[in-house]
Amino acid sequence: MRAEPFRDPKGVAKYRHEVLAVVFRVLADTPSLQVLAWQRHHEPFAGQWALPSGPVEVSETMRDAMERHLADKLDLVAVRHSEQLATLSAPLRDPAERTIATAYLGLVAEATEVVKGGAHWFDVSTLPQMAFDHDEVVRLGAHRLRGKISYSNIAFALAPDEFTLAHLREIYMGVLYHDVDVTNLGRVLTRRHQIEPTGHRTAPGQKGGRPARTYRFVEHSLHITDPFAVLRGDQKR
Amino acid sequence: MRAEPFRDPKGVAKYRHEVLAVVFRVLADTPSLQVLAWQRHHEPFAGQWALPSGPVEVSETMRDAMERHLADKLDLVAVRHSEQLATLSAPLRDPAERTIATAYLGLVAEATEVVKGGAHWFDVSTLPQMAFDHDEVVRLGAHRLRGKISYSNIAFALAPDEFTLAHLREIYMGVLYHDVDVTNLGRVLTRRHQIEPTGHRTAPGQKGGRPARTYRFVEHSLHITDPFAVLRGDQKR
DNA sequence: CCAAAAGTGTTTTGGATACACCCATGA
DNA sequence: TCATGGGTGTATCCAAAACACTTTTGG
CATH class of the missing domain: 1.10.10.10 (Winged helix-like DNA-binding domain superfamily/Winged helix DNA-binding domain)
Structure with missing residues (x-):
């Protein structure tokens, strides 16, 4: 049975909000793009692979929450770039209770290993079935990365x-x-x-x-180096 | 006094979630990029200009909610393209109660007028002071549009x-x-x-x-026509 | 000397830009 | 026939791509 939503005195619904992290690394030898996932222990989707995730606490931003969950659950603090990917709001995406989730793209250097929390790196091209809509989120992240690297x-x-x-x-x-x-x-x-x-x-x-x-x-923060593919004009008016 | 958050029996916090719409049109004569705003009647920020917004209902997606609010409050149904921009989560962005907001970019054709709801089109280059973090959202939307049009x-x-x-x-x-x-x-x-x-x-x-x-x-849905600025290679492996 | 890997030089390509020139209309 | 605005033709530019050739190392 699906839980009824919380509502405030004015009748406005309140939702669980969590953050998801699509953390990529690239192994140069193969070469292959890999995403970090871990196995769920609880229902729903117990036993399936899922992206690292967790709820947002009251006094933190979503980015803080994402970094906190990666650090606490996986000891992962080496994320060198992160950016917001998308927010997922399909009403039934979480079978237990309506949950809105904001996904972040995170990138780590090649050698990064994760020892804690039963996490595993998967090749994006041979992804296992994943919990919730997480396959879709991984594809979205890969698409964003492919575009931006150019x-x-x-x-x-x-x-x-x-x-x-x-x-x-x-x-x-x-x-x-x-x-x-x-x-x-x-x-x-x-x-x-x-x-x-x-x-x-x-x-x-x-x-x-x-x-x-x-x-x-030269720079270790994101810079757009080819801002306008075309229609540059002379940049004067 | 700031409201305490709702929490479920397990202690997970629940948040108000609303959608924002950054609706742009371009007047060719000037030419100028204009954004749709309306004047708030209630606190907080009563009297200030704000983007159209509203809460997400239990059985709708955020995109549905955005379209519903534009239609109900402003009679605006002529949005010809919309896409998710970003989700804002600064804990104090709404002084009354923590509210997470997902902003959408919406585009309408030049002639589109809005008669209902006291709405007004503002030149993006001479934006008035706006409620909440809505100025920032408008700038983000303009930036996205500028990039994508090329x-x-x-x-x-x-x-x-x-x-x-x-x-x-x-x-x-x-x-x-x-x-x-x-x-x-x-x-x-x-x-x-x-x-x-x-x-x-x-x-x-x-x-x-x-x-x-x-x-x-030729097409009336979004297509990327210049997918990779560089590093195209021969697209073979 | 040969194989392997890195690095250089040079040509070609093709989209985009700049701009001179030609065309069609109203007054 | 002139002013006004639309359209065509063409030379130029320049980043990116392609690829042959040279350099530096170990065996």
């Missing part, structure tokens, strides 16, 4: 502090899911002042090969 | 069904707030199959001049 410096949040161009290429390939030319990637990002050489080089691999220069992202 | 066909929702290129240019100028070249605008939108000629022409103006062809948008 016209912003959002990759700073997925890459380590220091990386080679070959490594960065694999991160881009994991997100975009198509081939990316290393040479041109380096030139585009350099022209846009997104990356700069550190002056260091890596040790060459076991099978030889020229040692690669390493680079870093 | 890489999607979103202008279909602002233009009349049939228009001349000169007219469409003024709509783009109202949104982008910089000069747009008519010739190139027509060519870009034609190449992207966003617009097509209707085969009609307008009557020439009072002072003469060649009669203009009219055009229509």
